[in-house]
Amino acid sequence: MKTNRAKNGLVAILALLLLANMAFAADPLPSWNDTVPKKAIVAFVEKVTKEGSLDFVPPSERIATFDNDGTLWAEQPMYFQLLFVLDRVKALAPQHPEWKDKEPFSSLLKGDVKGALAGGEPAIFQLVMATHAGMTTEEFDQIVKDWIATAKHPITKRPYTEMVYQPMLELLAYLRANGFKTFIVSGGGIDFMRPWTEKIYGIPPEQVVGSSIKTKFEFRDGKPVLVRLPEVNFIDDKAGKPVGIHEYIGRRPIAAFGNSDGDLEMLQWTTAGAGARLALIVHHTDAEREWAYDRKSPIGRLDKALDEAQVRGWTVVDMKADWKIIFTPEGK
Amino acid sequence: MKTNRAKNGLVAILALLLLANMAFAADPLPSWNDTVPKKAIVAFVEKVTKEGSLDFVPPSERIATFDNDGTLWAEQPMYFQLLFVLDRVKALAPQHPEWKDKEPFSSLLKGDVKGALAGGEPAIFQLVMATHAGMTTEEFDQIVKDWIATAKHPITKRPYTEMVYQPMLELLAYLRANGFKTFIVSGGGIDFMRPWTEKIYGIPPEQVVGSSIKTKFEFRDGKPVLVRLPEVNFIDDKAGKPVGIHEYIGRRPIAAFGNSDGDLEMLQWTTAGAGARLALIVHHTDAEREWAYDRKSPIGRLDKALDEAQVRGWTVVDMKADWKIIFTPEGK
Numbered sequence: 253m254k255t256n257r258a259k260n261g262l263v264a265i266l267a268l269l270l271l272a273n274m275a276f277a278a279d280p281l282p283s284w285n286d287t288v289p290k291k292a293i294v295a296f297v298e299k300v301t302k303e304g305s306l307d308f309v310p311p312s313e314r315i316a317t318f319d320n321d322g323t324l325w326a327e328q329p330m331y332f333q334l335l336f337v338l339d340r341v342k343a344l345a346p347q348h349p350e351w352k353d354k355e356p357f358s359s360l361l362k363g364d365v366k367g368a369l370a371g372g373e374p375a376i377f378q379l380v381m382a383t384h385a386g387m388t389t390e391e392f393d394q395i396v397k398d399w400i401a402t403a404k405h406p407i408t409k410r411p412y413t414e415m416v417y418q419p420m421l422e423l424l425a426y427l428r429a430n431g432f433k434t435f436i437v438s439g440g441g442i443d444f445m446r447p448w449t450e451k452i453y454g455i456p457p458e459q460v461v462g463s464s465i466k467t468k469f470e471f472r473d474g475k476p477v478l479v480r481l482p483e484v485n486f487i488d489d490k491a492g493k494p495v496g497i498h499e500y501i502g503r504r505p506i507a508a509f510g511n512s513d514g515d516l517e518m519l520q521w522t523t524a525g526a527g528a529r530l531a532l533i534v535h536h537t538d539a540e541r542e543w544a545y546d547r548k549s550p551i552g553r554l555d556k557a558l559d560e561a562q563v564r565g566w567t568v569v570d571m572k573a574d575w576k577i578i579f580t581p582e583g584k
Numbered sequence: 585m586k587t588n589r590a591k592n593g594l595v596a597i598l599a600l601l602l603l604a605n606m607a608f609a610a611d612p613l614p615s616w617n618d619t620v621p622k623k624a625i626v627a628f629v630e631k632v633t634k635e636g637s638l639d640f641v642p643p644s645e646r647i648a649t650f651d652n653d654g655t656l657w658a659e660q661p662m663y664f665q666l667l668f669v670l671d672r673v674k675a676l677a678p679q680h681p682e683w684k685d686k687e688p689f690s691s692l693l694k695g696d697v698k699g700a701l702a703g704g705e706p707a708i709f710q711l712v713m714a715t716h717a718g719m720t721t722e723e724f725d726q727i728v729k730d731w732i733a734t735a736k737h738p739i740t741k742r743p744y745t746e747m748v749y750q751p752m753l754e755l756l757a758y759l760r761a762n763g764f765k766t767f768i769v770s771g772g773g774i775d776f777m778r779p780w781t782e783k784i785y786g787i788p789p790e791q792v793v794g795s796s797i798k799t800k801f802e803f804r805d806g807k808p809v810l811v812r813l814p815e816v817n818f819i820d821d822k823a824g825k826p827v828g829i830h831e832y833i834g835r836r837p838i839a840a841f842g843n844s845d846g847d848l849e850m851l852q853w854t855t856a857g858a859g860a861r862l863a864l865i866v867h868h869t870d871a872e873r874e875w876a877y878d879r880k881s882p883i884g885r886l887d888k889a890l891d892e893a894q895v896r897g898w899t900v901v902d903m904k905a906d907w908k909i910i911f912t913p914e915g916k
Contacts, residue, residue, distance in 0.1 A: 457834030
């Protein structure tokens with residue numbers, strides 16, 4: 253009996269040691285190949301979290317900011333929020349008979365997306381305001397939730413929330429496991445992202461920074477509401493990104509992740525701080541598993557930031573070479 | 585020996601039980617008298633944190649917002665940020681010889697504060713911009729840190745960071761211990777608060793919402809900076825508070841704490857949500873230990889919100905009757 257007990261005890265201890273060892277050896281970034289970007293990420297995280305090291309950063313200052321379109325989820329054949337706009341115009345058309353004879357709505361309703369967008373920024377502004385303003389914040393929240401739950405990507409036919417990059421989900425989780433607070437800093441609409449970022453990325457609404465329109469507090473049927481106005485409040489793109497980071501977060505990130513020239517100033521701002529810094533650019537190089545585009549793409553153009561990455565030694569992810577898989581597995 | 589061991593074991597168990605019991609019985613709000621407000625706070629917290637209860641709120645949605653001036657720290661004889669402005673005008677005067685003949689600066693520099701402020705909002709705007717704009721965000725951060733570390737309250741002669749309400753510090757800690765995320769939502773300047781709120785209140789920069797001026801991203805000596813512009817960006821007061829809550833936090837608080845009519849809309853917005861809600865007003869009733877003021881005070885006027893508190897059953901703290909001590913003990 254006694255010998256058996258001792259044996260059992262020994263087995264239990266060995267099992268525990270084995271489990272501990274497995275946990276230690278578990279790869280936090282399994283979808284990343286063992287190439288330069290993964291090594292740079294891990295080296296950075298180990299450096300800033302090692303107490304007593306010169307590069308140590310206390311947890312409260314471990315701020316990491318992520319662009320969304322093209323960095324956390326795909327952005328082709330056009331920004332997903334623009335596809336939301338197109339769907340909403342169609343859904344709202346019966347309530348707007350005047351749209352039949354009014355550009356850019358008329359082209360759009362005839363199925364001519366290119367014609368509708370030919371009007372450039374003013375046309376897009378009109379489409380965005382017609383679909384994003386005029387309702388309460390709670391109503392818009394529900395509209396986005398309903399759309400994101402049902403809409404499918406025009407090419408892959410998958411839900412948009414499955415067009416997110418599995419390696420980046422692992423990166424978000426890895427940073428958080430190491431005491432980082434992860435934020436989105438996107439040119440996309442703040443209220444278009446917040447209804448689903450917590451579930452999909454583990455990023456709560458209060459850690460989402462984005463572009464916004466103004467809202468107004470008023471009473472409707474005796475109940476206080478916030479009404480969305482057709483007026484730009486803030487554009488969180490390019491030089492707006494450091495401004496948004498300062499305004500919403502109030503401290504400089506130590507790590508920033510982007511994929512286009514719209515992220516250049518965020519990367520400059522992040523790396524200009526003292527101490528260890530990580531700047532990473534996702535380069536879309538995989539025409540087979542995703543899309544390949546950079547210097548000449550109208551969506552997610554990566555030109556100046558790619559040059560600056562070379563000069564400054566920022567980490568550039570070659571999606572084709574550095575990522576084992578691109579999207580989250582189906583149904584996940 | 586065996587009996588002794590058993591006895592020792594029993595003593596150890598009893599000691600543990602006693603300690604556990606003490607921990608259980610430890611009062612999380614020792615500076616609060618056992619009057620209605622404390623009971624309302626504790627009942628609310630127990631209700632929303634009790635799993636399985638109808639009023640249960642998951643931790644991610646336990647958002648609590650606090651006004652600052654008059655709610656977390658004092659605001660008499662005038663808002664502390666205004667005292668900062670006056671100090672800064674004096675400090676900057678040598679660089680601005682033209683101020684000698686220019687109102688509101690000239691009155692102020694002659695020691696006539698009342699005369700300087702007689703110009704109303706436009707005068708205050710001029711003083712604020714002269715002291716808050718024109719430098720980089722990092723420079724302003726340092727200016728505030730230096731001031732808050734050395735300036736003393738004109739009447740009590742204590743540092744401003746010791747003019748914070750001990751019962752409210754306990755309340756902040758109590759809420760956080762129960763899974764709440766605590767935010768400041770103040771009419772005060774966001775960049776005037778952020779340099780010290782983490783140390784004093786345990787509220788990090790990214791959980792501070794306040795009024796702001798615009799900033800601009802540019803390069804100085806090859807280094808990216810954010811320059812503070814003399815242009816209002818956002819006024820986080822009255823109907824601006826729900827707007828600010830929506831914009832910065834992105835979800836409705838379940839508890840809100842204020843002290844003046846500037847907080848009325850925040851309290852209305854908070855309590856209009858479904859489920860258990862807590863709205864609390866700090867009423868300044870203690871002329872001996874602090875100041876007594878409400879319906880007629882130009883600073884922190886509490887009039888409409890006091891009426892609405894009666895109608896809606898919001899919790900009103902009578903500082904004189906409900907708080908054992910007001911300020912944090914000296915040197916803490």
